[in-house]
Amino acid sequence: MVDSSHTGGRRVLGSRFVRGSLWACLFSLTIFLGISGGANAQTAPVPSAADAATPPDKVRQMMQLMQAPEVQTWMASQMKMAPAAAADDGGQMSVLSDLLAHARHHVEMVSDAAMDLPEEVEAADGIVDREIEPTGPGWIAVQGLTLLLIGTLAELLFRAATPRPRIRRTDVEEPAALHHAGANLFYRVIPAIVFAMATIVPLVAFSWPPISQAIAIAVAIALIATRFTISIGRMLVVLVTLPRADGERDISRAKALYWFRRSAVFAIYFAFGWVVIQIMEPLGFSVGSRLFVAYILGIGLFLIAVEAVWSRPTDGARHSTATAWFLTIYFLALWLLWVTGFMLLLWLGIYALLLPKVLRVATMAVRSLHQAEAGFLANRRMATVLLDRGVRAIIIAAAAVWMGRIMGFAADRMAAGDTMVDRITRGAIGGIVILLAADLLWHIVKAYINGKLIDSPLDASASDEEKAKRARLQTLLPIFRNIFAVVIAVIAILMVLSGLGIEIGPLIAGAGVVGVAVGFGAQTIVKDVISGMFYLWDDAFRVGEYIESGSHKGVVEAFSLRSVKLRHHRGPLTTVPFGELGAVKNLNRDWTIDKISLNVTYDTDLVKAKKVVKQIGQQLLDNPDFGPHIIETLKMKGVEQFGEFAIEIRLSMMTKPGEQFVIRRNALAMIRNAFKENGIEFAVPTVQVSGDGRDHEAMAAAARYAAQARAGGEPAA
CATH class of the missing domain: 1.20.58 (Methane Monooxygenase Hydroxylase; Chain G, domain 1)
Incomplete structure (x- = not known):
């Protein structure tokens, strides 16, 4: 309905513009001829009486054409619209005046058409009589009923032949309804497609008179559009009322059904109102008459919208009267904008x-x-x-x-x-x-x-x-x-x-110049960005890896274009610009070697110690928690050096990055127990004090020193 009124209004405005342009051209031509005649009167020779009494042939033809009744009628109708065009030509009317004039002429056109509406109805009645006279009203009625009912009958047959998906009503209120989205889509949309295909059949099968065919096409379009609107609306009601992942719903089912029903009524009223406007065109109604009927039908749309706003559900909340009044005034303003064009x-x-x-x-x-x-x-x-x-x-x-x-x-x-x-x-x-x-x-x-x-x-x-x-x-x-x-x-x-x-060429060039200037002014940022690109290109570190760079160390958590975030093992998060990293030590790549140094006494059997260490290494390999992370198990490399009070032996193992700490702690505990069982003693520094037996205090201090050394504590002063 809005589309028809818009099209009609645009045609009226277009015809006004054409007619106004013709009048302006004619007026300009007359002035031009008058000015030219006045200017040339001083130099041109004065025509004779015979020449003045005998006009040229083209002038006589124009004068005869101007005296024709249809031309005079047309000129009289255009004189009503001349003030607007004259005002445009004069340039004395403001923009607001133009808008008011446009609204006034639009309303006048519609009101004048309303006065002529009864005569147009009588003329349309005659057109209908002539249309149905060859075939008779009975056959036209049969064709119309077939067009209206065949889609519904075809849909009912399809539903009877197709089993309905088993979707219980209660499923809509449960998360299990999510599993039926595809079935619901099929059940809602496919019957609408069947309805549309069946509705098109009478248009092709029957031989329609010209005007009846135009009316039938408009009715079929309205029926199909209404049917798809209802199908899609029902499907949307099911979808928007499904619970979210957290169990909450965006909209309740009662509220969704309310707006669906009001929207369906609005759509059906709009569709068949549009049909009425489309029917009026082949029946000879003028543009003004069609706009007048459209505006009257628009009052129904306004009332439907206002009723929906005032009676809308609130889901337990307080009904907002201010919102309802605002929307009512808003709808009224829309209707007035439509009426005024x-x-x-x-x-x-x-x-x-x-x-x-x-x-x-x-x-x-x-x-x-x-x-x-x-x-x-x-x-x-x-x-x-x-x-x-x-x-x-x-x-x-x-x-x-x-x-x-x-x-x-x-x-x-x-x-x-x-x-x-x-x-x-x-x-x-x-x-x-x-x-x-x-x-x-x-x-x-x-x-x-x-x-x-x-x-x-x-x-x-x-x-x-x-x-x-x-x-x-x-x-x-x-x-x-x-x-x-x-x-x-x-x-x-x-x-x-x-x-x-x-x-955009100058913009790109200017952006390049600005980029160079910004680059000179922000060299540190540019350095950070470029350094970060090369770090990533070299694959120096990745998210989740532990790195050390100067005074910075920690696990890589995230990146940006200019910095990296390092999480220290004690918790602090450090953001380090790429330009400050320098050399990076990655502790999580490929493998790591852990070395252990032990001090044993000089009387230790080194061969026996080596066998014990080998057994411990095998036990670590057999452990399901440590074995998968060991590349080369614990082994004794040999004697590292002879100390003042012990022999230093070196042990080593190769593990996956980050796993060496846990394996090392367990290996040390196993070494301590195994050495104790095999009589291998760890060497500790001792102090021997010699004397005549009278310095008991010095001997006691030496004994305490040795006991604390064996216990692994710090010797007391």
């Missing part, structure tokens, strides 16, 4: 009200499908992103294109127009499409990278090669994600500016 403002108001709600419902529906464990979007991140952002992109792009049509820009004009308004409109709509495409591309890239990060956790159950691969992914993918975000944003902005007619 301000279609651009009307659609801006409709978009501001409905577009956020439509996007929110679409997002909730896609999220519910994604959460379904048995649904077709389960565990398919890319499909979810494509559906979610794709639906949003389609909705916003369609709204932008429709807004362009409302502004009077057809596709061919927007593609080939050379005026500033054409270029701006083309650039604005193209910019919206570019931004939507960039948003879709960014979310696809982000979903892919995030999916890789989730699927590659740093756990201990993976093999060494798999751990290294996952650590590298955890390190590089976040960096690539940030880089992709910047690249996509910059390219999208440049494309939008180019589409708006802005030369």
